[in-house]
Amino acid sequence: MKCKPCGEQAVIEVRRHRAAFCRDCFLHHCREQARRAISSHQMIRHSERVLVAISGGKDSLALWDILVELGYQADGVYLGLGIGDYSDTSRTYAEKYSADRGLTLHVVDIPTEHGFAIPDAARATKRVPCSACGLSKRHLLNKAALDGGYAVLATGHNLDDEAAVLFGNVMQWNVGYLARQRPMLPETEGFARRVKPLIRLGERETAAYCLLAGIDYIIEECPMAAGNRHLRYKETLNEIEERSPGAKTAFYMQFLEHMLPVLDSVAESEHDLVGECSRCGAPSTSDVCAFCKLVERSANTPA
Numbered sequence: 667m668k669c670k671p672c673g674e675q676a677v678i679e680v681r682r683h684r685a686a687f688c689r690d691c692f693l694h695h696c697r698e699q700a701r702r703a704i705s706s707h708q709m710i711r712h713s714e715r716v717l718v719a720i721s722g723g724k725d726s727l728a729l730w731d732i733l734v735e736l737g738y739q740a741d742g743v744y745l746g747l748g749i750g751d752y753s754d755t756s757r758t759y760a761e762k763y764s765a766d767r768g769l770t771l772h773v774v775d776i777p778t779e780h781g782f783a784i785p786d787a788a789r790a791t792k793r794v795p796c797s798a799c800g801l802s803k804r805h806l807l808n809k810a811a812l813d814g815g816y817a818v819l820a821t822g823h824n825l826d827d828e829a830a831v832l833f834g835n836v837m838q839w840n841v842g843y844l845a846r847q848r849p850m851l852p853e854t855e856g857f858a859r860r861v862k863p864l865i866r867l868g869e870r871e872t873a874a875y876c877l878l879a880g881i882d883y884i885i886e887e888c889p890m891a892a893g894n895r896h897l898r899y900k901e902t903l904n905e906i907e908e909r910s911p912g913a914k915t916a917f918y919m920q921f922l923e924h925m926l927p928v929l930d931s932v933a934e935s936e937h938d939l940v941g942e943c944s945r946c947g948a949p950s951t952s953d954v955c956a957f958c959k960l961v962e963r964s965a966n967t968p969a
């Protein structure tokens with residue numbers, strides 16, 4: 667197999683693009699895909715400081731690397747979720763990456779700073795861990811971006827993640843979530859701009875990027891993910907993709923192009939409802955925000 671851009675020996679094939687790449691052309695291809703996503707959705711200006719949410723996994727570390735390579739001023743933030751060995755190990759990967767490259771990594775440890783671990787919060791709320799986790803991440807990552815004076819918060823959601831979330835939202839016709847499933851959510855009162863520069867790359871590509879760029883990352887998935895709906899949707903989409911290469915990209919990209927503009931008015935009316943949490947000042951639709959309620963319930967529930 668020959669590299670499509672340069673004709674050298676290829677090391678990876680990307681069926682979706684009907685192309686194979688050598689190492690250097692593949693790294694360039696990934697950065698180019700991110701650059702195109704950033705420019706077509708007006709995600710980040712070169713003068714702006716970016717905070718990258720780092721989990722220690724392939725997507726977030728690839729994203730950080732790509733943003734730095736593209737010349738952005740990008741720092742990282744790692745959230746300690748208190749999920750046993752998984753959290754300890756993922757943190758070491760995040761710290762090693764930043765230390766090796768002389769980059770700044772902020773660390774927010776939820777158990778130390780907020781008094782609960784994600785599994786405790788799941789017990790306290792009697793809901794799946796990912797629901798307490800997602801809520802905590804949204805709140806604390808946004809807070810870290812605002813407190814640090816960053817204009818933009820970037821996350822490593824890739825094409826597979828976004829297509830799976832879209833699939834779930836369509837299966838339930840969750841119109842409010844669909845309206846907010848955007849590659850770029852503009853900054854509003856109390857919220858930093860949120861962007862997903864990796865939407866044009868599949869997870870096989872972000873893993874290959876790390877391998878070829880010499881980035882070590884945590885390979886194990888979070889133990890709490892087992893059996894969640896998101897993973898089942900990914901498997902289903904992979905089966906469809908296997909039979910019709912390109913179907914996943916079409917499903918997600920056509921949503922961005924044709925459906926999101928239709929949902930603009932829904933996104934606006936939801937935003938009108940936002941007030942302020944009486945405890946922490948974060949944007950909230952009720953008197954006390956969901957994160958402050960979670961902290962309270964976790965503190966009042968014995969382990």
Ligand code: Q46
Nearest residue numbers: 795796799800888890891
């Ligand atoms: S970290 Fe958190 Fe994920 Fe683990 S508990 Fe669920 S949401 S699976 S990306």
Ligand code: ZN
Nearest residue numbers: 943946955958
């Ligand atoms: Zn609050």
